[in-house]
Amino acid sequence: MTARIRRSLDYAVVFVGYVATARFGLSFDALAGIATTVWPPTGIALAALVLRGTRLWPAVSLAAFVVNVTTGIPIWGAAIIAVGNTLEAVVGASLLRRFSFDPRLGRLRDVLLLVGWAALGSTLISATFGVAAAALAQLPRADSYPVFWAVWWVGDAMGDLLIAPLICVWAWPIRWSRRPLRWLECGLLGVALVLVSAMVFHRPTSVRAIELVRGTYALTPLLIWASLRFEQRGTTAALLLVSVIAAVAASAATGSYFAARTPHERLLMTDGYLAVTSISMLVLVAALAERRAAIGVRDEFISIASHELKTPLTALKLRLAAAIRTQQRPPPRDAEAEAKLGRALTAAGTTTDRLVSLVDDLLDASRLTAGRLALRLEAVALRDLVRDVVGRLREQAAEAGSRIEVAIPEPIVGRWDRSRVEQIVTNLLSNAIKYGAGRPILLSALSSNGRLSLDVKDAGIGITRADQARIFQAFERVTTAHRVGGLGLGLYIGRQIAVAHGGTLSVDSKPEQGSTFTLELPLEMPLSGARSGATSPPRVS
Numbered sequence: 001m002t003a004r005i006r007r008s009l010d011y012a013v014v015f016v017g018y019v020a021t022a023r024f025g026l027s028f029d030a031l032a033g034i035a036t037t038v039w040p041p042t043g044i045a046l047a048a049l050v051l052r053g054t055r056l057w058p059a060v061s062l063a064a065f066v067v068n069v070t071t072g073i074p075i076w077g078a079a080i081i082a083v084g085n086t087l088e089a090v091v092g093a094s095l096l097r098r099f100s101f102d103p104r105l106g107r108l109r110d111v112l113l114l115v116g117w118a119a120l121g122s123t124l125i126s127a128t129f130g131v132a133a134a135a136l137a138q139l140p141r142a143d144s145y146p147v148f149w150a151v152w153w154v155g156d157a158m159g160d161l162l163i164a165p166l167i168c169v170w171a172w173p174i175r176w177s178r179r180p181l182r183w184l185e186c187g188l189l190g191v192a193l194v195l196v197s198a199m200v201f202h203r204p205t206s207v208r209a210i211e212l213v214r215g216t217y218a219l220t221p222l223l224i225w226a227s228l229r230f231e232q233r234g235t236t237a238a239l240l241l242v243s244v245i246a247a248v249a250a251s252a253a254t255g256s257y258f259a260a261r262t263p264h265e266r267l268l269m270t271d272g273y274l275a276v277t278s279i280s281m282l283v284l285v286a287a288l289a290e291r292r293a294a295i296g297v298r299d300e301f302i303s304i305a306s307h308e309l310k311t312p313l314t315a316l317k318l319r320l321a322a323a324i325r326t327q328q329r330p331p332p333r334d335a336e337a338e339a340k341l342g343r344a345l346t347a348a349g350t351t352t353d354r355l356v357s358l359v360d361d362l363l364d365a366s367r368l369t370a371g372r373l374a375l376r377l378e379a380v381a382l383r384d385l386v387r388d389v390v391g392r393l394r395e396q397a398a399e400a401g402s403r404i405e406v407a408i409p410e411p412i413v414g415r416w417d418r419s420r421v422e423q424i425v426t427n428l429l430s431n432a433i434k435y436g437a438g439r440p441i442l443l444s445a446l447s448s449n450g451r452l453s454l455d456v457k458d459a460g461i462g463i464t465r466a467d468q469a470r471i472f473q474a475f476e477r478v479t480t481a482h483r484v485g486g487l488g489l490g491l492y493i494g495r496q497i498a499v500a501h502g503g504t505l506s507v508d509s510k511p512e513q514g515s516t517f518t519l520e521l522p523l524e525m526p527l528s529g530a531r532s533g534a535t536s537p538p539r540v541s
């Protein structure tokens with residue numbers, strides 16, 4: 001499908017979905033023919049703009065205008081309302097995007113963003129424009145403006161709480177289960193939800209036993225069942241099912257579970273129940289998803305850590321075995337045997353260093369999590385520090401075919417924790433060697449305005465923009481064909497050390513063109529930056 005056809009289809013789907021569900025909403029005894037507590041179009045517009053981009057706003061404007069102009073309101077009134085509805089969707093979607101909202105609603109923060117910015121926040125705009133249009137047009141039944149405003153706002157908020165999550169979580173490719181038992185369970189849950197919702201919300205049955213236990217609490221276990229077993233998709237679908245049954249019951253003349261005089265009051269009470277239930281269930285299902293994700297990360301970490309530790313351990317075992325064999329040869333040992341023994345022991349020493357550094361990284365990561373990274377500040381001459389680190393890595397660089405060039409034109413002295421700064425520089429250089437494709441590496445440093453700026457630049461495989469944001473988090477590595485071993489902790493620890501000094505560690509990179517990592521540190525640590533153990537989430541630049 002070409003991009004053009006796809007875009008036209010997006011516009012058409014939003015327009016038709018908006019108009020059709022608006023008609024449904026207006027059928028619920030709309031105040032002045034335009035304000036109703038059932039307003040799914042708000043959710044459709046928000047989800048469409050979040051998923052497909054705010055460029056879809058004309059479809060929302062046109063649909064809102066068409067819907068309102070057919071209710072009998074003057075054309076200019078319909079235009080004011082359409083502007084309000086469009087702004088509501090654009091502002092809501094932009095705020096969510098601005099705060100990196102993930103529409104799959106798999107994190108608590110995503111649910112809170114949706115509730116705060118969209119459902120409670122952006123809907124204020126549309127309600128205000130709506131009440132202004134009604135006042136200017138002097139519509140009948142619009143005399144009590146606070147009620148009119150509240151009805152409008154509640155209707156829109158419910159759209160964001162019930163319809164937007166539904167579309168957002170179902171809009172991704174679905175892998176349908178092939179297990180018959182799962183389908184049976186799903187069917188049972190659906191039937192139970194319909195029966196219990198009908199029993200709860202529809203007015204009265206003649207069966208006394210049902211009347212005695214009638215209460216919305218009866219639905220909670222079923223919704224929890226949906227959350228535990230059918231995750232976001234099952235939960236949003238279950239909430240929609242309950243909502244439709246509850247809304248139809250509330251508007252019916254025969255009355256509903258919520259005892260109130262007018263259908264509007266009953267609908268408002270129903271909305272209150274549905275809003276609280278929907279938020280609670282979305283929070284529950286997101287917390288469960290976070291827990292599942294954390295378990296996944298832990299399992300992956302255990303597998304990475306055991307693999308990373310096993311590789312040097314196996315090498316160490318082989319080298320020691322070779323040394324023992326040579327050492328056990330009957331005397332006299334010739335010079336070649338002595339040299340072989342020496343080589344095996346040196347290699348064993350190098351492998352042990354690698355093991356120690358892996359375990360040190362793990363210890364540092366756990367110290368950082370517990371907020372126990374202490375800094376021992378002293379005067380550090382940068383040139384000496386860099387010379388030591390480069391000296392230690394020269395052999396490793398030569399093996400990879402890279403040359404390390406150093407450009408520090410003036411002596412720089414700072415008050416830092418020497419071993420921690422050494423740790424950062426070592427990590428940056430050894431990454432440049434690992435991922436630098438055998439090309440030259442340049443370490444340069446300058447100081448200005450009381451701050452050190454140190455760059456480690458390679459011309460290697462580079463890092464995509466998306467990956468740049470995550471490599472500073474613990475255990476995050478980039479999976480590429482060039483992948484080299486590592487725990488994915490070095491940059492995380494490095495950034496935390498930089499932050500603890502009152503500095504930053506950032507990257508600028510383009511795939512296949514190389515990366516430049518920049519460490520910035522104040523020469524004198526500011527008192528406010530003197531933190532031991534930076535546990536706050538790292539800033540990503």
Ligand code: ADP
Nearest residue numbers: 431432435462471477478486487488489490491
């Ligand atoms: P690791 O021990 O895996 O190297 P780091 O935290 O030091 O852990 O790095 C995280 C990831 O960032 C690496 O796995 C690698 O994918 C990517 N990375 C780091 N430095 C570079 C670089 N100079 N060029 C390309 N990718 C890099």
